[in-house]
Structure formats: structure tokens, C-alpha cells
Amino acid sequence: MLGPVYYYVIVGGGLAGLQLALRLKDDVFFKGKKIAIVDPSFAINKEKTWCYWEKNRGRWDFLISAEWSKGKFISTFTEKELELTPYSYKMLPSEAFFEYALDEIRKSEDISLIEDEITEIDTVKMKAVGKSKSYNATHFFDSRVSSEYLETEDYTxxxxxxxxxxxxxxxxxxxxxxxxxxxxxxxxxxxxxxxxxxxxxxxxxxxxxxxxxxxxxxxxxxxxxxxxxxxxxxxxxxxxxxxxxxxxxxxTDFPFDKENAAEITKIGTGGGWVKASTGYSFKHTEKKISKIIKNIKSGHLPSKDLFRKKFKQYDRIFLDVLARRNEKGEQIFTNFYEKNSVEEIFAYLDEETSRKTDLKIMFSLFDPEFITSFFRKLKP
Incomplete structure (x- = not known):
């Protein structure tokens, strides 16, 4: 059964899907464009917290439940106090985010929340096929994790x-x-x-x-x-x-983004938006969505230049070392925090550093295992 036609269909009402919907709702460029968010359930997730570091004040400060300007790192080798200024470390409960996001989206005349499970996206007929209906659109933002990732052993x-x-x-x-x-x-x-x-x-x-x-x-x-x-x-x-x-x-270094196409942009965990070497996702999601919005308004594919290749390569090497020599993690992280400033560490993990700073950090982490992993993970 054919359902309504939408400009965008967002598959998944998690962090990425709702953040994207909020940005589309608040931008006059997208006014009047009908959008559907399709998810099996919009029940409020109360069991999760997101933490992230950020300079100064931020978009979500009115929802955070705690904030710290100091931290510490402890290992069997050292104990280091971390003065975070101008950054702070923030904690945001998932319940607060979902309640706010869903309430704001329900106020929009352009966005529909639809409870259904999408099983397939047909790019020939330009429809997302659900268990209840199909949803036609000009573009699909898909947060589902690829079945290939679950099955493959070819990646770390x-x-x-x-x-x-x-x-x-x-x-x-x-x-x-x-x-x-x-x-x-x-x-x-x-x-x-x-x-x-x-x-x-x-x-x-x-x-x-x-x-x-x-x-x-x-x-x-x-x-x-x-x-x-x-x-x-x-x-x-x-x-x-x-x-x-x-x-x-x-x-993981699995290339989730290889499924990006003219008709589909993979988002969230299913788009590789979780930082591979840390597991952090909240701020990376915000940055990726800003880039998507900019791309659309500039006439580019939404997925254009969402990733910087050098940081993907750094993550591949680090993950390979950790997979092969997992016991080395403590020494690697000790070097990371002892030999670099908090600003360098956070900028590096935010993928905002220059090649010069990248090299400084790499030398601080040096271990022969990184050389082995460099050649194991060398991409043509």
C-alpha cells in the first residue's frame, strides 16, 4: 500500500535521526518540505546518558544534568590532573533529550512521526518499504546498521x-x-x-x-x-x-559510509558516526549534521566530505593495535594523556588538528606495534 509522498524520510528516531529532524525543522530553507521519521517505537529511552567535551557554552546546555571543568587520568604508571578550560565535560541524559526533541518535532506541521519498521529502501522506485506501508521520498536518511557489518570478519x-x-x-x-x-x-x-x-x-x-x-x-x-x-x-x-x-x-574501521549514494545518506551508528577510536558519538553527530545541512544548501550530495581520510586511517591503525595487543591499551592511553595537553587531545579526537599536531601525538604514542599496524592497514 502506497503511503504519502515526503521530501525526506528519516529511517530511525534515535539520536542522529532526531537531531537531524530538529535542524531541518529550524532552518527556513526546508520550510514546507514534508519529512517523515519512521521508527518501530518512539518510546522515551531513559536508560542512557551521553557525555561529551565542548568549548564554552553549547546548543544542549539547557538539557545537561552535570558539567565538569576538571578531570583526572589514573594508571599504574601515573596520575594526571586534567584542567579542561576552555573545554568542559558535559553529561546529558537520554530521557531529557528525547522528551525535548519529540515535543519540538510534534509541534512542526512539516514533520510526521510514524511507527513502522523499514525493511528495505528501493532506490529505483524511491520508496522506503515498511512492514505496514511504503514511504516515497526524494532522499532517505538511513540509520540502520548494515547487515554486512554484523556478518563480515574483514574489518577490525x-x-x-x-x-x-x-x-x-x-x-x-x-x-x-x-x-x-x-x-x-x-x-x-x-x-x-x-x-x-x-x-x-x-x-x-x-x-x-x-x-x-x-x-x-x-x-x-x-x-x-x-x-x-x-x-x-x-x-x-x-x-x-x-x-x-x-x-x-x-x-570499528568498517566503512559504513560506502552505502552513501545520491538517494541515501547513512546516519548515526549505521553511518559510521561513532568515533572509531573512542566510541564517542554525540558531538560527532552534531558536526556531521551541520555538514549535511551545508551540503544540501550548497547543492551537493548530503554525504559529501563527511569524513576526513587521515583520521579514518589513524583510527584504523589504533584499532588494529588494540585488537592484536589488547593488553597494551593502558600504556598507550597513559602516553596519550601524559605527553599531550588537554587541548591537543580533545582537538585531535574532534578531528580538528593540523598535520603538525597529529605527528606530535603519534610520536607520543609510539610503539613498534603501530608500525606493524600501519603496514597492515595501509590503504591504496
Whole structure:
């Protein structure tokens, strides 16, 4: 059954789909262009938080629940205080974002929220085929993850997987002005694994145990490591777990963007918008959408120059080292944080550095394994 004809169909109402819809809604250039967001469910996701660093004030400050201007990095080799200014590290609950985004979009006369599951995009007939209807459009923004990625073994796959406890202690134990980016003192069996702490007060914090590994672990291991860290390093025997969160984020050099075409732009995780070497996605999503809007208004394909090749190559090399020699993660990250300024680190991870700074950072990370991975991942 043929449904209405839209100018754009956005497949997926997650972070990328809703951020894109908000930008289209707010830009007069797209006024009057009918847009559909198609997702199996628009139920509010309450189980996730996004964190990101940003200079000065930002677009989403009215939704953030916490913010830090200081941090620290801890390993068995060193402990480094991180003065973030002019950056700050921000935490945004998914519930706040989804409630705001969906409320704003529902006010728009040009955007429809449609509950359906898209199974195929037919670029000949220019329609997205759903289980209930088909949706014709001039262009499709597709957040679905390629089935090829799930099946292939031809690319490096690291998983950032984690579990966190939002705990409330009976005594002051946290410094609410300083978050912990990585604490490697408690690692799991020669893996790249660490504790991450976001303090909200002297007695409350999100304590998260995180792995960057080529494998997924059993849930009991997260609990074991979290409880051990809380007991041995925070010195807490009595505390309340207010909430738990858990997730798996792909860190991979799979070329999601190869499916971009004149009719389709892949977005979000399905478009390779998760930074491969860190797992961060929130600010990368915002930047990619800004580029898409600029491209459209300039008469280019939406996907034109969404990625910078040199940073994709840097990520490929790093992931290959981590996949082959996962136990080296602590030393690599220690070098990264010890030998570079916070501004250099954040600019590099935001893909905003010059070749000169890139070289400085590469030399700071140097290990013979990077040479091996460079030639293993050399692209023609």
C-alpha cells in the first residue's frame, strides 16, 4: 500500500535521526518540505546518558544534568590532573533529550512521526518499504546498521562495553568538581579495561566499568569489577545502587559510509558516526549534521566530505593495535594523556588538528606495534 509522498524520510528516531529532524525543522530553507521519521517505537529511552567535551557554552546546555571543568587520568604508571578550560565535560541524559526533541518535532506541521519498521529502501522506485506501508521520498536518511557489518570478519571490530552503577554512599567520598576519565588500577586479565567516574555530589556518582576489547564479556564480570573497585579503591562497604546502565558501542574501521549514494545518506551508528577510536558519538553527530545541512544548501550530495581520510586511517591503525595487543591499551592511553595537553587531545579526537599536531601525538604514542599496524592497514 502506497503511503504519502515526503521530501525526506528519516529511517530511525534515535539520536542522529532526531537531531537531524530538529535542524531541518529550524532552518527556513526546508520550510514546507514534508519529512517523515519512521521508527518501530518512539518510546522515551531513559536508560542512557551521553557525555561529551565542548568549548564554552553549547546548543544542549539547557538539557545537561552535570558539567565538569576538571578531570583526572589514573594508571599504574601515573596520575594526571586534567584542567579542561576552555573545554568542559558535559553529561546529558537520554530521557531529557528525547522528551525535548519529540515535543519540538510534534509541534512542526512539516514533520510526521510514524511507527513502522523499514525493511528495505528501493532506490529505483524511491520508496522506503515498511512492514505496514511504503514511504516515497526524494532522499532517505538511513540509520540502520548494515547487515554486512554484523556478518563480515574483514574489518577490525573492537567493542566498548560497560556497566555502571549510580551509587549513593553514606559518607563523603567523591569530589563533585572532578570526574575520572580513566582509572586503570583495576584491570581485567590483560585487557584494556578501566573505571570511569562521574561524580554528582560528595556522596553520589556514576561508577562505570568499561572494556575496549575484541570480545564481549559476561555480565557477572562487570558486577565483580565494579564491586571490587568500590570496595578496594573507593573504600566503601555500604552504599545504595540507585540506577544501573549498560551498553555496547562499536569501535570499528568498517566503512559504513560506502552505502552513501545520491538517494541515501547513512546516519548515526549505521553511518559510521561513532568515533572509531573512542566510541564517542554525540558531538560527532552534531558536526556531521551541520555538514549535511551545508551540503544540501550548497547543492551537493548530503554525504559529501563527511569524513576526513587521515583520521579514518589513524583510527584504523589504533584499532588494529588494540585488537592484536589488547593488553597494551593502558600504556598507550597513559602516553596519550601524559605527553599531550588537554587541548591537543580533545582537538585531535574532534578531528580538528593540523598535520603538525597529529605527528606530535603519534610520536607520543609510539610503539613498534603501530608500525606493524600501519603496514597492515595501509590503504591504496
Amino acid at each position: 571490530k573492537i567493542y566498548q562495553h560497560f556497566k555502571g552503577y549510580h551509587i549513593k554512599a553514606k559518607k563523603p567520598v567523591f569530589n563533585p568538581d572532578e570526574f575520572t576519565m580513566m582509572d586503570f588500577r583495576l584491570t581485567y586479565k590483560n585487557s584494556t579495561s578501566f573505571t570511569y567516574i562521574l561524580p554528582f555530589s560528595e556522596t553520589e556518582a556514576l561508577v562505570e566499568y568499561t572494556f575496549f576489547t575484541p570480545y564481549i564479556t559476561e555480565e557477572a564480570i562487570y558486577d565483580e569489577q565494579l564491586k571490587k573497585y568500590i570496595k578496594d579503591y573507593l573504600k566503601l562497604d555500604s552504599y545504595e545502587i540507585l540506577r544501573e546502565e549498560q551498553g555496547i558501542i562499536p569501535m
